[in-house]
Amino acid sequence: MKLLAEAKIAAENVNLQELDASYRKATLNMAMVTLSCEQALRHLPEDANKSQVSFVVATHFGEVSSTLEFLSTYHETQTPRPILFQNSLHNSTLGFASLQLGLTGPAMTVSCDRATPHAAMNLAETLLELTPYVLVCFVDHLPAPLVPYYLENFPFVESYLNKARCQLYSRA
Amino acid sequence: MAEHFRIRGPMALTTSSCSASLQALATAFLWIRAKKVRRCIVGTTEIHADLTRVGFGSLRLLSKNICSPFDKNRAGINLGEGSAFLCLEDAGLRPQTAGWGYLSGAGLSTDAYHATSPHPEGKGSQEAMRMALESAKLDPKKIGWVYAHGTGSPANDLAEAKAISQVFSHKPWVSSTKSSHGHTLAASGALESVLGLLAMKRNEILPTHNYKETDPQISLRITSEKVAQPLDHFLKNSLGFGGINASVIFSKTARPS
Numbered sequence: 112m113k114l115l116a117e118a119k120i121a122a123e124n125v126n127l128q129e130l131d132a133s134y135r136k137a138t139l140n141m142a143m144v145t146l147s148c149e150q151a152l153r154h155l156p157e158d159a160n161k162s163q164v165s166f167v168v169a170t171h172f173g174e175v176s177s178t179l180e181f182l183s184t185y186h187e188t189q190t191p192r193p194i195l196f197q198n199s200l201h202n203s204t205l206g207f208a209s210l211q212l213g214l215t216g217p218a219m220t221v222s223c224d225r226a227t228p229h230a231a232m233n234l235a236e237t238l239l240e241l242t243p244y245v246l247v248c249f250v251d252h253l254p255a256p257l258v259p260y261y262l263e264n265f266p267f268v269e270s271y272l273n274k275a276r277c278q279l280y281s282r283a
Numbered sequence: 284m285a286e287h288f289r290i291r292g293p294m295a296l297t298t299s300s301c302s303a304s305l306q307a308l309a310t311a312f313l314w315i316r317a318k319k320v321r322r323c324i325v326g327t328t329e330i331h332a333d334l335t336r337v338g339f340g341s342l343r344l345l346s347k348n349i350c351s352p353f354d355k356n357r358a359g360i361n362l363g364e365g366s367a368f369l370c371l372e373d374a375g376l377r378p379q380t381a382g383w384g385y386l387s388g389a390g391l392s393t394d395a396y397h398a399t400s401p402h403p404e405g406k407g408s409q410e411a412m413r414m415a416l417e418s419a420k421l422d423p424k425k426i427g428w429v430y431a432h433g434t435g436s437p438a439n440d441l442a443e444a445k446a447i448s449q450v451f452s453h454k455p456w457v458s459s460t461k462s463s464h465g466h467t468l469a470a471s472g473a474l475e476s477v478l479g480l481l482a483m484k485r486n487e488i489l490p491t492h493n494y495k496e497t498d499p500q501i502s503l504r505i506t507s508e509k510v511a512q513p514l515d516h517f518l519k520n521s522l523g524f525g526g527i528n529a530s531v532i533f534s535k536t537a538r539p540s
Binding site: 136162173191192200202203207217219233237238 | 285293294295296297298299300306310313314316317319334337338339340341342343391392393394395396397398399407410414523524525526527
C-alpha cells in the first residue's frame with residue numbers, strides 16, 4: 112500500500128451551523144469524515160474516477176451522540192425521531208460521506224473494539240484487490256458527559272477521540 | 284470471540300448495516316483468495332432491541348402483516364432475529380472433503396444516492412452483481428437462482444427487481460425468504476447464505492411465501508412454492524442503509540484454480 116495523502120480535522124474546528132445546507136442533517140462524525148476525506152481526495156490522480164476508490168470508515172463506537180439523543184428524546188416524548196434513528200446507525204457516517212463525496216466503490220464500516228484500527232487497515236489492504244485506491248478514515252466523537260466513562264473503560268479510544276484522520280492509499 | 288476461541292489470525296467486525304454479513308463473507312473470500320488465511324469463520328448474530336423496533340417504526344418501514352416481498356401489495360418489512368456462522372476454507376486444503384458449496388465470486392458497491400433509500404434503478408446493486416459475476420468468471424446465464432435481499436419494502440424491492448432484470452436477461456428464478464423468517468438485518472446475508480447452500484445441495488429453489496399478486500412494475504420469475512431444479516450456482520444479494528450493496532455467488536463445485 113502506498114500512502115498518497117493524509118488529512119486530519121478536529122471536532123473543535125468544525126461548526127456544523129457554518130457548513131452548507133447539504134450538512135443540515137449531519138452529525139459531527141459525518142462532517143469530520145466528509146471534510147477530511149474531501150481533502151485527501153484532492154490527491155487522487157486526475158485520470159482516476161471515484162468508482163475506483165474503496166472506502167473504509169473505522170469507528171470504535173459509531174454514532175454515540177445520535178444514539179444518546181434518539182434515546183433521550185424518545186424517553187422524554189415517547190415519540191421517536193426518524194432522523195435521529197437514521198443517524199444513530201454505525202453505517203450512517205459512511206452513507207453520508209459517500210453520498211457527499213460521490214464514492215460508489217466498495218465501502219465498509221468497521222468497529223472492532225481495540226482492534227478497530229488494525230482491522231480497518233487490514234480491510235483497506237483487502238479492498239485494494241477490488242479497486243486501485245482506498246480511503247481509510249478513523250473517527251470517534253463522544254458527547255462531553257460520556258468522555259470520562261469511555262476513557263476509564265476503553266482507554267484505547269483516547270488517541271482517536273473527537274477527530275477524524277483520513278488516509279488515501281493506492282496499490283504499491 | 285477471537286479471544287475466547289484463541290483465533291490469532293486477522294479479524295474484522297463490519298458494521299455496514301444490512302450488508303454487513305455478506306460483506307464479511309466477501310472479505311473472507313478475498314483473504315483466502317489472496318492466501319492471507321486458509322480458513323475463516325464468518326457470521327453474524329442479530330437480536331431484537333427496542334432501539335431497532337422503535338427506530339424502524341419511526342421510518343414507517345414496518346408491515347403490520349406478514350411481509351410479502353415483490354408482491355403488488357407489499358407494505359413493509361417484518362423484523363426477525365437470527366444467527367448464522369460459516370467456516371470458509373481454501374478449496375485446495377482438503378480437496379477430498381466435499382463442502383456445502385463454494386464461494387466463487389463477490390462484489391461490493393455503494394449507491395451514493397440516499398441515506399436510507401436505494402437508487403431507484405438499483406444502480407449500485409447492479410454494479411455489485413456484475414462485480415461478483417466478473418470475480419467468479421461466470422456468464423450471467425449460468426446463474427439459475429437469485430436469492431434476493433427482498434425485504435418487502437415497496438422502494439427496496441422495486442429497485443432490486445430493476446437491478447436484477449438489468450443484469451440477468453434470461454430470467455432466473457428469484458426468491459426472498461424474509462416472509463418466512465423476517466428481516467434479520469445484519470445477519471440476513473449469512474443466514475440466507477446458509478439456507479441457500481442447503482437448497483443448492485438439494486437442487487431446490489426456495490419459495491417466496493406470501494407472494495400472491497404480480498406487481499406490474501416487477502418483471503421477475505418468482506415462485507411461492509418450492510421448485511425442484513438442477514442448480515450449479517446461485518447469487519445472494521444484500522442491500523443496506525447508507526446505500527451499501529453486496530453480492531456473492533455460491534457454486535456447487537470448485538472452480539479449477
